Amino acid sequence: MRKISFKLLSTLTVFSLLILTSCQNNETKEVVEKKVEKTVKKPAAKISAPQPSPSSTLIQKVGLTDVTVEYSRPSMKGRAIFGDLVPYGKTWRTGANANTKITFSTDVTIAEKNVAKGTYAVYTVPNKESWDIMLYSDTKNWGNPKEWDDTKVVAKTSAKVLKMPMDVETFTITFDDLTNNSGVLGFLWEDVYVGMQFDVPTDKNVMASIDEVMKGKPNARAYYDAAVYFKTTNKDVNKAMTWIDKAIEMSKEDPKFYYYRQQALIHAKAGDKEGAIIAAKESLKLAEIAKNEGYVKMNKASLKEWGAQ
Secondary structure, three states, rough: HHHHHHHHHHHHHHHHHHHHHHHHHHHHHHHHHHHHHHHHOOOOOOOOOOOOOEEEEEEEEEEEEEEEEEEEEEEEEEEEEEEEOOOOOOOEOOOOOOOEEEEEEEOOOOOOOOOOOOOEEEEEEEEEEEEEEEEEEOOOOOOOOOOOOHHHEEEEEEEEOEEEEEEEEEEEEEEEOOOOOEEEEEEEEEEEEEEEEEEOOOOHHHHHHHHHHOOOOOOOOHHHHHHHHHHHHOOOOHHHHHHHHHHEEEEEOOOOOHHHHHHHHHHHOOOHHHHHHHHHHHHHHHHHHHHOOHHEEEEEEHHHHOOOO
């Protein structure tokens, strides 16, 4: 009986020691973890505040070319700008913060020089009477490059300074004087406006598209679009007349007043006044059914001009 009690007591003692050790280890672990928590610094809270020169992105379609400008916009804030904050005769980042960048989706032409599609930094040298404007192939600078490399200038042109009758508080870049074949990149700040023209290869791309479509099986819309483009750009009017007549023929089951309107204008341009009057009358009838007052007015004016009875 004593042996059994002794063994039982020994077992209980060992078990108690194990429990005590485990508890001590857990307490030690908790203390260590708390100490670690105290020593690890929490990241500082980030404050949201407006930037002094907010960023801006412009996207413009010029003909068939997508042009994108990314830049930051500083404000005057009571300061004199050109000749002071922005010195004359020195290269300027043309904005604030990182490079002002322009991206072309196709090749373009600037000052009669071909510029391959891609992204470029825009640098300028402002002067009192004119600015030099440069596209620079390295776009990863914060402001001006540490060392300017003339071999990275892909295009350079000079533009006249135009004085405005008022101040523009915040530096602004615009797309102006848009046509199917060109645009002007405008820079406005203080009382200054400067514009850089660029040309896009719209005609080349449209003609390639027309040639490709006409090799296949063009539908009525393709004939219509090709005819209108030829009329608008003063190309072969006889070919335009053939195409618009084909578009009308293919859409007899679903006649469109604007198809007949273009047929009237193209026939008139080709010298076929009789055919123009017939098409204008049909366009007028369909426009009245569609209650399109704009086309009703245009067709009536054309019929009067052509002496229709």
